[in-house]
Amino acid sequence: MDLDCFKNILVVIGGEPHDSTLTRGVALAIANGASLTLMDVIPPVHQSFFSASPQHSIEELQAEHREARRQELLRLVADYVSTGIAAEVVVRVGNPAFEIVQQVLRGGHDLVIKTANTRTGLKHLLGSITRALLRTSPCPVWAIKPGSEPRYRKILAAIDPLADDPEHMGLNEQIIRLASSLAHSESAELHLVSVWSLPMERTLRSRLGAEACDLLIRQAEARVRKTLDRWHASHVPREIVATVHLPRGRASEQIAEVAARIDADLIVMGTICRTGLAGMLVGNTAEQLLDSVTCGVLALKPHGFVSPIRLTDDNHDSPRSE
Template sequence: MSIYSKILVVADINRDDQPALARATQLAAQSKSRSHILFFLSIYDFSYDMTSMLSSDERDAMRRGVIQQREQWMRKIAEPYLNDDFDLDVKVVWHNRPYEAIIHEVYEGQHDILVKGTRKHDMLESVLFTPTDWHLLRKCPTPVLLVKNAQWPHGASIIASVHVGSEMPAHQDLNDKMVEQLLCLSQRLDAMPYLVNAYPITPTNITVELPEFDPTTYTEAVRGHHLTAMKALRQKHGLAQENTIVQQGLPEDIIPQAAKGLNAGMCIIGTTGRTGLSAVFIGNTAEHVIDKIDCDILALKPQGYISPLDPNNTK
């Protein structure tokens, strides 16, 4: 079964070119089965709801008129991306919270992936994420692909930021999921796959508190553990050693460096799945990595993640 056959694409109302739609059609065209793309937009204008001179029916008629205009605009800008390899529909809804409307549509349409464009920050040459982006990264149950540029880089690679040092089943399952997505997407986008892992630097305070502590031996032991775990992961999925990178340092430093050095068009990251109040966080490491990467980001949730916006979630 091929992944991503039902794709939800969020339209960017501020531009005629649509990087997210370009990437989605690229994925759909390379799918082994026929894919379906829903080009989606959530709109809202406070003034339409506050016009006291109009009746509720008149306000509804005005909203329907705005929705129809946007649907026509979306069909027009979608025309350059259409071909016979996939089906495409357009949908516009009236909602004052875009991320809630988007996630509601994810559930209602049972979509496999959400694709949305991001803004590029001209000064820092990095991706600038909007509040809606962060809400989607934290709360969307499906994989979220945030797209920077419509054009896929020539000779690009795709990297997966795996956490091989952990022996927790949840982390290991997420690593497997990330590698599976990496291999599938690399084939569909004609890119070279890489696994990247950062292992921690020896804390300096340990050598002060424990004079008999040997930092060199400790560092080599940690490195050896991560190399062994990376070898097991790559062999499990049939990847060569030259397609793996294990380096000492913070993930928020190592991952962006690797992405730049390998000409990455996409970085796959795992986000921590939490419920309740902690669901507002996706994990400090992931947030810091995302802020520094200048390419597409594919964020995956762990197995069993339950969104706080899940209509079946009664908590």
């Protein structure tokens, strides 16, 4: 998977600052000769909040609001007419994550680009909508930090080199190839991170002693490094020099620490809903990583991933919102 594989891009323009998101989406669409769709999801008008006058029904007011938002998006598109790009505009009503996935399924999009929600602060950069998309979107999700620079300087790819099942191995390959392609196009530094640990270290240390346990730790690190070097040699182009990081400890803490230490602009990682991120993170560990990062995230899905959300009637919006 290279950066130029994205040919049908969906850019979500919500209430967050969207300049970086739109600029990134337009630039990628131009570079790839891709189609571009701008989308927003607006909340439904509820009778309990708003009593319609005899002249205007709730449905009419909702339709007016929807059309007004559509015109706003069309004006955003007009700013890029000189680039020669033709973009479509979609405005739906209801649950944002649900409607975005519906559009991905309906439009056959291969990438969602969205501004990371910052209402909960940098410690919780990825808001609830983005989190839901990471779990349910059938295509990659690119959550962009508001106000980020037009070009990335440092890209961090998180993989599990010791994974030996086809699903995780395929995902590792996607992560490295896409991160390498993006680093090449942005003239950015590429960093690879793999977090490892010695299973049952505390028990082994008490049973075998410190010296023997330390030897096992060195052997485990050497095995991870050797395997990661093979991934590097086989999937990172020779013209790209990648810096390798092999921290030991809890995956969520160590990936976030490496990202902060190198001042990464973007983390490229995998999401597997059953087992977490890139096969390394399980359960709450994934949530802890997402709570800790302060940079953008490009999250990939394994081949064959099927969204739990199914395509519904095209003529109806989702019945609820969050």
